[in-house]
Amino acid sequence: MQYLFFSFLIICIFIFSSCYTSKMYSRASFPHHTDTSFVYRLPVLNKNKVYVSQGYYGVFSHRRIFALDFRLKMNTPVCAARSGIVVGTEWKHNRGGATRKWIDKANYVEIKHDDGTWASYWHLQYNGVIVKNGDRVEVGQLIGYSGNTGFSTMPHLHFELWGIDEMGYKTFPSFFYVSGKRRILQGGRSYRIIP
Ligand SMILES: [Zn+2]
Structure with missing residues (x-):
């Protein structure tokens, strides 16, 4: 009887917490700029379906950031989510791990958009960056290949949008086109560009 009660309690907590988090995400506040x-x-090819393994404010490593982890197999093409200028690249790292000591060992691409915001694409594979600083990239253009470098426990792409205001570095959430609609992506769900 006690076992049943505790199972019921755990199910209630789970349902409540998932409702609460989805509410929080959909009301995510957008910085004024x-x-x-x-x-x-x-940030994938049209045909690829992607699973969001960690969403905004995810408890594993996104506690205070609006970032998304897309679970991608090694060597999956990564495409620009928005046009801009490449302002940072790293490609020479070839390892990753589950602790923060690996945080500066990720390969990445950083793109500055026309409105002054930036996008970061992290954990790309060794030698998996095909753009260079100063390049103009268009939305959907191939920029590199996914990997598992840096602070990463499995192959994935960490995607983060950010800007700088009077308080400093600030990440922000955004809408994405999925299946022809505008959505805020949630952790634990899969998405595709074309229905
Ligand atoms: Zn992440």
Whole structure:
């Protein structure tokens, strides 16, 4: 009887917490400098379905950041979610691990958008960056290949949008086009650009 009661309690807590978090995500506050009318493209090829393994404010490593982890197999093409200029790249790391000591060992691409915001694409594979600083990239353009470098426990792409205001570095959430609609992505769900 006691076992049943505790099982019921755990199920209630689970249902309540998932309702609460999805509410929180959908009401995520947009920093005032962000153009919320811009809708981003999933950073993968049209045909690829992607699973969001960790969403905004995820408890594993996104506690205070609006970042998304897309679970991608090694060597999956990564595409620009928005046009801009490449302002940072790293490609020479070849390992990763589950602790923060690996945090500066990730390969990445950073793109500055026309509105002054940036996008970071992390954990790319060794030698998996095909753009260079100063390049102009268009939305959907191939920029590199996914990997498992840096602070990473499995192959995935960490995607983060950020800007700098009077308080300093600030990440922000955004809408994405998925299946022809504008959505805020949730952890634990899969998405595709084309229905
Ligand atoms: Zn992440």
